[in-house]
Amino acid sequence: MRLGLVVYDGLGRTSGGYRYDRRIVAGLRDRGHEVTVVPIPRDGYGTNLLDNLSPEVAADLTALDVDVLLQDELCHPSLVRHNRRRDDDVPVVSIVHHLRCRESRSTWRNALVRAIERRYLETVDAFVYNSDPTRETVEGLVDPKPSVVAPPGGDHVDPGVTRERIRSRAREPGPLRVVFVGTLVERKGLHTLLRGLAALPADEWSLTVVGDPTVDREYVRRIDRLVSALSVERSVTFAGRLSDDALSSTLREGHLLAVPSNYEGFGIVYLEGMGFGLPALASAAGGAREVVTDGKTGRLVPPGEPRTVAEAVGSFATDRERLAEMGVAARDAYDAHPTWADAVDRVETFATGMRKIAGPFP
Incomplete structure (x- = not known):
């Protein structure tokens, strides 16, 4: 089967959505399918809307x-008009990680994004969803279409952490070692995490921040000012982007993964942290509840509530037996979760079915 994938900037970025696309493409290629990646430069939302008038983008799509x-x-901002103007019978399947209209922005801007996003969703033939909550969100905007839910796996690395190590690590003296992993943008909630941690005694916690600081430089400057205003410089380490090996080492030595996002369509990072025996402090908004069981493998917190973050982190810091118990439960849940091979199976089967519906093909 011959497939194309349109994605901003190719497959080199480090966020969970890019990792998902990268793993699906690699899995399909391993099974003998031909996958052509069509990169579109990612600029601002308004600039990417102009891609709909771009002859270069049109030529790249037509040449497939x-x-x-x-x-x-x-x-979607780059493709909505191109999809409406296509005149072939090739089925278009949209891979939905989360909707942009669920991100935080001013009311009028979000109304505009919502309208454009809805128009795009109407132009495609089918969907691949990363979670049932993502599917429900899309079907709240447009009528249901053929779809498959293919949850991400977390098994691209071997955590190399035994349950005995998870228990002994939790009982080690000293501050609770909190790890944040995510692109440094407002949606990921690092500001909420910092405000919550600052409400706790300084000797109870330390924070390592892992993530790309180049995507939203203004937000990173806000974070720098917040760290200074909260006087937590000695407790916070900014590690930047890390290789898989370096990230694994950081997670292996951590106690708690904390990413209190405004919204997550799924949250691959929660699952990956759980593989290392880290309970997850995760967003209650969106698909994280499919990964994290509140009170058993982590805590689900409402977006934008530092006080709730402080209460959750404080309970882990002061009750290390509970931390150990939840860390082992997190690892058990990780082991029971579908793998990346399972996700590729679902996408492959679904795409094959869409091909047959649209056929005939050479």
């Missing part, structure tokens, strides 16, 4: 000789 065209839904 594929049976099924996959599109990362986050590219």
Whole structure:
């Protein structure tokens, strides 16, 4: 089967959505399918809307000789007009990680994004969702279409942490070692985490921040000012982007993964942290509840509530037996979760079915 994938900037970025796309493409290629990646430069939302008038983008899409065209839904501002103007019978399948209209922005801007996003969703033939909550969110905007839910796996690295180590690590003296992993943008909630941690005694915690600081430089400057205003410089380490090996080492030595996002369509990072025996402090908004069981493998907290973050982190810091118990439960849940091979199975089967519906193909 010949497939195309349209995605901003190719597959080199480090966020969970890019990791998802990268793993699906690699899995499909391993099974003998031909996958052509069509990169579109990611600029601002308004600039990417102009891609709909771009002859270069139109030429790249027209040149594709594929049976099924996959599109990362986050590219929707660049594709809505191109999809409406297509005149072939190649099915277009949108991979939806989360909707941009669920991100934090001013009311009028979000109304505009919502309208454009809805128009894009109407132009595609089918969907691949990363979670049932993501599917429900999309079906709140447009009528249901053929779809498959293919949850991400977390098994691309071997955590190398035994349950005995998870228990002994939790009982080690000293501050609770909190790890934040995510692109440094407002949606990921680092500011909420910092405010929550600052409400706790300084000797109870330390924080390592792992993530790309180049995507939203103004937000990073806000975070720098917040760290200074809260006087927590000695407790916070900014590690920047890390290789898989370096990230694994950081998670292996941590106690708690904390990413209190405003919204997550799924939250691959929660699952990956659980593989290292780290309970997850996760967003109660969106798909994280499919990964994290509140009170058993982590805590689900409402977006934008530092006080709730402080209460959750404080309970882990002062009750290390509970931390150990939840760390082992997190690892058990990780082991029971579907793998990346399972996700590729679902996408492959679904895409094959879409090809047959649209056929015939050479």
